[in-house]
Amino acid sequence: MSLLFKSFLNYICDMNILIxxxxxxVTCHTRGRKFKAGEHQxxxxxxINSSVYIENGRIKWIGKKLPVVLKKKHILKINxxxxxxxxxxxxxxxxxxxxxxxxxxxxxxxxxxxxERIAKKGGGILSTVEAVRKASRNELLRLAEKRVDSSIGFxxxxxxxxxxxxxxxxTEIKMLxxxxxxxxxxxxxxxxxFLGAHAFPKDKTKDEYIDEILYEMIPMIAKxxxxxxxxxxxxxxxxxxxxxxxxxxxxxxxxxxxxLHTNQFYSIGGVQAALSCGAISVDHLEVMTxxxxxxxxxxxxxxxxxxxxxxxLDIPYAPARKxxxxxxxxxxxxxxxxxxxxxxxxxxxxxxxxxxxxxNVEETINAVTINAAAALGVSHNIGSIxxxxxxxxxxxxxxxxxxxxxxxxxxxxxxxxxxxxxxxxNPF
Ligand SMILES: [Zn+2]
Numbered sequence: 337m338s339l340l341f342k343s344f345l346n347y348i349c350d351m352n353i354l355i356x357x358x359x360x361x362v363t364c365h366t367r368g369r370k371f372k373a374g375e376h377q378x379x380x381x382x383x384i385n386s387s388v389y390i391e392n393g394r395i396k397w398i399g400k401k402l403p404v405v406l407k408k409k410h411i412l413k414i415n416x417x418x419x420x421x422x423x424x425x426x427x428x429x430x431x432x433x434x435x436x437x438x439x440x441x442x443x444x445x446x447x448x449x450x451x452e453r454i455a456k457k458g459g460g461i462l463s464t465v466e467a468v469r470k471a472s473r474n475e476l477l478r479l480a481e482k483r484v485d486s487s488i489g490f491x492x493x494x495x496x497x498x499x500x501x502x503x504x505x506x507t508e509i510k511m512l513x514x515x516x517x518x519x520x521x522x523x524x525x526x527x528x529x530f531l532g533a534h535a536f537p538k539d540k541t542k543d544e545y546i547d548e549i550l551y552e553m554i555p556m557i558a559k560x561x562x563x564x565x566x567x568x569x570x571x572x573x574x575x576x577x578x579x580x581x582x583x584x585x586x587x588x589x590x591x592x593x594x595x596l597h598t599n600q601f602y603s604i605g606g607v608q609a610a611l612s613c614g615a616i617s618v619d620h621l622e623v624m625t626x627x628x629x630x631x632x633x634x635x636x637x638x639x640x641x642x643x644x645x646x647x648x649l650d651i652p653y654a655p656a657r658k659x660x661x662x663x664x665x666x667x668x669x670x671x672x673x674x675x676x677x678x679x680x681x682x683x684x685x686x687x688x689x690x691x692x693x694x695x696n697v698e699e700t701i702n703a704v705t706i707n708a709a710a711a712l713g714v715s716h717n718i719g720s721i722x723x724x725x726x727x728x729x730x731x732x733x734x735x736x737x738x739x740x741x742x743x744x745x746x747x748x749x750x751x752x753x754x755x756x757x758x759x760x761x762n763p764f
Pocket of ligand 1: 431671673
């Protein structure tokens with residue numbers, strides 16, 4: 337390594353960032369709470385004409401004028417006059433590792449073709465399974481890398497990704513290895529979820545497949561340390577609440593944390609099964625009875641809503657207002673996947689949360705920052721701009737945070753900063 341290069345590297349590593357004089361800093365501060373619920377979900381901790389200083393990857397100071405004692409040699413200064421600073425967005429529910437293309441299927445569906453007809457013509461989830469089984473690790477990685485990169489461009493600094501398009505041990509492991517590799521090579525954190533219980537494969541009975549999940553997949557995934565979370569699709573004709581619980585309990589024996597796809601089409605007891613296993617989040621919730629809502633009250637479990645699925649499939653939207661009124665913490669995520677939500681644009685999903693879930697702007701911002709962090713169990717470290725937290729910060733080219741949602745369909749995002757490093761810059 338040349339001396340010049342080495343000193344350049346030291347310079348970069350020593351680099352600290354001062355975001356100076358932002359018109360607004362939306363802190364989403366928690367004051368020690370894990371998430372925001374009820375009326376607190378509208379509190380965003382707004383600071384006017386303020387600066388944020390990030391040192392060694394962590395937020396060191398927030399205020400009006402940087403104290404002399406903190407002034408270091410290597411400070412990258414970003415003039416944030418007329419700009420707005422927010423915590424990095426967190427996409428806590430995606431299926432971004434996949435191969436194949438379902439654009440033709442989408443077109444057929446729009447013209448009125450039924451799911452059964454589409455499946456007969458080779459579409460549906462099993463077509464993605466076939467494509468993922470055929471794809472090499474490198475092909476899957478190359479495709480996923482591009483998608484994570486695109487997510488970063490919309491302000492995502494932490495993302496979750498699930499397996500679930502393998503439905504056999506080898507392919508589920510292959511997908512999780514791709515997610516683990518993404519976490520190493522991409523500048524953002526990528527959390528991994530094992531979703532073997534996404535659907536049933538064609539070539540096995542339901543019991544045979546559940547046994548494979550319980551006794552082959554889970555122990556192997558734990559041994560290889562390939563996932564943080566375990567998930568299932570608890571729905572009529574998919575996994576029952578009893579099957580889901582069995583899978584979760586086995587996962588928990590191997591330290592996997594449950595989160596669940598449930599109540600998308602029917603209320604069949606998925607919420608209750610998830611809560612009985614202490615799930616960190618229950619996701620979807622388009623169909624919620626008052627019994628389901630009552631069961632969620634007073635728990636720390638996050639309701640993770642996915643409005644782009646309702647938009648894309650033309651199904652009912654989750655009752656966000658009812659959940660918030662009942663003090664249930666709400667997160668939102670893209671559910672980026674090739675079948676039911678083909679978009680990684682978290683800002684678009686935020687717009688849907690406001691327009692279609694009837695969440696206010698502040699609730700929506702908390703739903704993709706602090707509450708999304710809580711859905712991944714990391715709200716002590718990310719999700720808000722508070723001293724000591726990781727320096728994951730966005731700078732938007734507007735003096736008013738409300739403009740980010742008001743001016744929909746475009747991104748005014750100028751800087752994406754992860755652990756104190758600029759990882760995306762779009763100069764205006
Ligand atoms: Zn999903």
